[in-house]
Amino acid sequence: MNPTVRQPWELSSAPPRGRQSGTGGALAQAGDELRRRSSRLLGRSLQIRTIDTGSCGACESEVKLLASPHYDLHRLGLFFTPAPRHADCLLVTGPGTLAMDHALLATYEAMPDPKIVVAVGACPLGGVFGPDQYSHGGVVVPIDVVIPGCPPSPLALLHGLLVAVDRLAERLGPDLRTSGGPG
Amino acid sequence: MALWFLRGTRRGVVTTTYPKRADPSSAHLPTPPTFDSAALNASVATRMVAVCPSRALELEPGALILDRGRCTACQRCLTVGAGVGTPSGQFEWATREPARLRLSFPLAGGA
Numbered sequence: 001m002n003p004t005v006r007q008p009w010e011l012s013s014a015p016p017r018g019r020q021s022g023t024g025g026a027l028a029q030a031g032d033e034l035r036r037r038s039s040r041l042l043g044r045s046l047q048i049r050t051i052d053t054g055s056c057g058a059c060e061s062e063v064k065l066l067a068s069p070h071y072d073l074h075r076l077g078l079f080f081t082p083a084p085r086h087a088d089c090l091l092v093t094g095p096g097t098l099a100m101d102h103a104l105l106a107t108y109e110a111m112p113d114p115k116i117v118v119a120v121g122a123c124p125l126g127g128v129f130g131p132d133q134y135s136h137g138g139v140v141v142p143i144d145v146v147i148p149g150c151p152p153s154p155l156a157l158l159h160g161l162l163v164a165v166d167r168l169a170e171r172l173g174p175d176l177r178t179s180g181g182p183g
Numbered sequence: 184m185a186l187w188f189l190r191g192t193r194r195g196v197v198t199t200t201y202p203k204r205a206d207p208s209s210a211h212l213p214t215p216p217t218f219d220s221a222a223l224n225a226s227v228a229t230r231m232v233a234v235c236p237s238r239a240l241e242l243e244p245g246a247l248i249l250d251r252g253r254c255t256a257c258q259r260c261l262t263v264g265a266g267v268g269t270p271s272g273q274f275e276w277a278t279r280e281p282a283r284l285r286l287s288f289p290l291a292g293g294a
Contacts, residue, residue, distance in 0.1 A: 069198060070197075070198060070199055071198070071199060072198045072199075075198065122237060122239075122252065122253055122254065122255050125250075125252035125253055125281060125284075126238070126253060127237040127238070127239060127250075127252060127253030127254065127255060128237055128253075128255065130238070143281075144279060145277055145278065145279055146252060146277065146278060146279075146281050146284075147276065147277045148215075148251055148252040148253075148254070148276040148277075148284060149256070149274070149276065150237070150254075150255030150256060150257075152274075152276075153209070153212050153274055155199070155201055155206055155208070155209055155212075155274060155275075156212075156274045156275060156276065156277065158201060158202065159202065159274075159275045159277050160276075160277030162202060163277045163278070163279070164277075168202055170275075170277065170278050170279070170283075171273070171275040171276075172276065172278055172283050172284070
């Protein structure tokens with residue numbers, strides 16, 4: 001391996017999330033340490049199970065493109081799996097319709113620990129549908145990482161999945177006009 | 184040999200180098216807006232909140248709140264508030280803390 005070329009798993013410069021103060025400081029630090037250990041375990045080979053909780057299908061079309069030759073998520077050690085028993089990451093789309101509650105919870109429970117839940121799109125964040133008689137307007141399982149967008153592009157999905165395993169840093173800034181741009 | 188391989192080679196189909204390097208296609212992605220607070224007043228902000236179909240914009244006393252997590256980048260607010268906002272050009276929004284997706288833009292002249 002050429003030492004001057006950084007491999008994708010070496011790109012992470014994500015600092016530990018700052019939760020130093022407050023009564024839950026020690027607990028938060030323990031949580032961060034656990035998350036880092038999980039990321040080390042999952043960082044080089046992440047098996048992804050997707051579940052649609054009532055989306056329009058736009059997010060799925062973008063997720064599907066991840067496996068296309070251009071985006072080729074396999075080069076990053078990311079793989080789709082149909083079996084929740086084999087999955088490390090649950091990719092959730094849609095606004096969380098009540099009819100999908102059982103399927104979502106059963107899938108989540110079937111996944112072995114440690115597991116990561118990534119919410120995809122504006123729907124899980126309440127952006128398109130609010131809570132009503134059909135949906136929660138969000139996801140009912142604990143979310144680790146959110147990837148906003150309607151739909152998020154495959155590049156955004158790649159970024160989000162790599163953030164989920166601590167291989168890339170978050171790029172949110174106070175004002176993105178002053179940021180260095182994508183890359 | 185499969186024809187698709189030859190066709191792909193001839194057309195120069197290549198895998199993106201992202202995340203090592205930026206992907207050229209990212210410049211054409213629809214992105215949530217960012218606003219110029221100096222040009223943002225209560226009247227324009229109210230109209231932008233009214234046209235937002237995804238409840239991503241909220242008006243608070245003295246500030247316009249943009250929830251980038253809810254935004255669908257439809258750009259209706261940019262049509263209503265021409266000259267006030269521009270697409271942010273940023274697509275890497277993934278975060279562990281959704282609260283960080285909310286941005287506050289102070290209104291010129293306060294409330």
